Amino acid sequence: MSEIEFGVDTFGGVTQDAQGIPVEHPQVIRDLIDDAVLADQLGLDFFGIGEHHRPDFAVSSPEMVLASIATLTKNIRLGSTVTVLSSDDPVRVYERFATLDAASNGRAEIVAGRGSFTESFPLFGYKLEDYEVLFEEKLDLLAKLVTEKPVTWEGSTRAGLRSQRVFPTTANGLRTWVGVGGSPESVIRTARHGFGLFLAIIGGSAQRFAPYVDLFERAQDEFGIPHKPVAVHSPGLVAPTDEEARELVHDGWLKMRTRMGQERGWPAPSPGDFEREIEHGALYVGSPETVAKKIAATLGVLKVNRFDFKYDQPVTHAAHQQSIGLYGEQVVPMVKDMIS
Template sequence: MATAVEFGLDSFGDVTVGPDGDKVPYAQVIRNLVEEAVLADRLGIDAFGLGEHHRDDYAVSSPEIVLAAIAARTERIRLGTAVTVLSSDDPVRVYERFATLDALARGRAEIILGRGSFTESFPLFGYNLADYDRLFEEKAELMAELLTEDAVTWQGTVRAPLTKQHVYPKTGSGGIRTWIGVGGSPESVVRAARLGFPLVLAVIGGEPARFAPYVQLYQRALAEFNREPLPVAVHVPGFVADTDQEAADLLWPHARAMLNRIGAERGWPPMTRQRFDNDISNGAWHVGSAETVARKVARTVRVLGVQRIDLKYSAGTLPHEHLLETIERYATDVVPRVRELLAAETTTTP
């Protein structure tokens, strides 16, 4: 298999705790994120993504502003979202903001469009959850037109129509690299192919191999829509420490609090340590020593055949110092080892 795989890091801007166990103020969490991205850039990570949320356990509601600050302090790393909640935003404004970011980043901006795993933005911005599917469908279609950077004529039901309308600023390269993030809906996979967007699969539970049919569906759909092959990426949670046991023990209390809060909102049973350890062992969480995580990452890349893997290195209240450590271990120990493993598979495959 090809070994030209890109390695990214994602954060949702989780509100962390400090050395005293108290929650870190939102402003400091945001400043810490900038430092984490600067470190990732210095260590050679390919991409850095920030999720958009509008709730009290996450600090980032405007990723592109934080990414602009990061752009001013980095040189090569691509800067994007994980995800931009397009359903409750306006595609014209999304384009304008990211075209502006792209100028500041000298062509390094990218967008992952999605519906998000939470719905708090719908009432916040005056949208009806009954329109959940229609909002994303129409706005994704409009976004595809805007990204051509040509005059757009469009009409739908969720915003005012456009007639031969140009949107500014234009980018230096003539476009912004834009993906669609999918959590496991076949319809969403087909939509991404129909509109010509690269695909990001969000693995937030279960063994990554179960997403292989979605990759195959996407590839078939691209062919049926007479589109050229497009890249596929995968987003997975992970954490790296000195040993497997240390990684699980450090992560567990922070992940438990995060998962139990989300679970209470969605009617899930409380997370137990046994279930958490099972999620690590089956590959849902890429957690462990550098060697263990490298083998998990290489397996995920291999079984899904993706061209990029983004590790969500933040988890709940996990402290900033641990996040810096996992970024460093991932960049200096895991990524080179993954490349070795993939190269070895290539040379031994008949």
């Protein structure tokens, strides 16, 4: 990754039709396959899909959707954002993505994480009190598996392995990242295992994440590990004008923040929060020029190798397609000019 890449990603959030009625999950999945095809046609570098197990998100198996996308695209890299490793089996994760890598001719990536929701723990029979040990052990095993060498491993969360190989092998290895929300411990763990750092910046200014990028570099130096890439992921929507973009996003953003607050004990949004998050925080909403300036400013304060635009706001699919189109055709070229 010698120059900055630009991607898009989605959690597979349920969209709405022109009347504001939620779209059924099967159509949402078909629509985001179309989104990936458009992103590939626009020359974007990456398309990511997140794993969730709840009614407001349509995708519970990113690899299946990405495999469908692989047959319809040529160049764009394909990955999970994220795979909830804590409630999955690292061997199966490696096998599925190695298979995707073969089907896509070497374009697969893994972004492993603990996930921002916990529904998968009871769904797959895991205890929340094991939250930390599950992720630590499974990430350690995944780090050994992606070397594609015989693996010997012992842990408390699954059966051990003795000189075990896993298949299929890949042609050039699997680019692997760890999704991090912003804890120093997670950054150091990512460095120790030799993975790329995938920073999820979903609130507040990008500037406050600069110490994590510096910590990642220092930790790799201390561990004697060659520097791995850093990616940033933030939400937004591009429309022809600032006013149109804000109008499209506002109501859905307010409902989402209110719902998440009720689930997690956050305070309800205050008047002006939406505007402040656009002006000074992690919400990239506006015209192509507005969004391009904000991305360029982010790249000016963070030493990163890729910016991923999380485009799936609770709007219509047509608004998503318009947003991706404007991002690929106007925003990315403007950002490249600004940072050159």
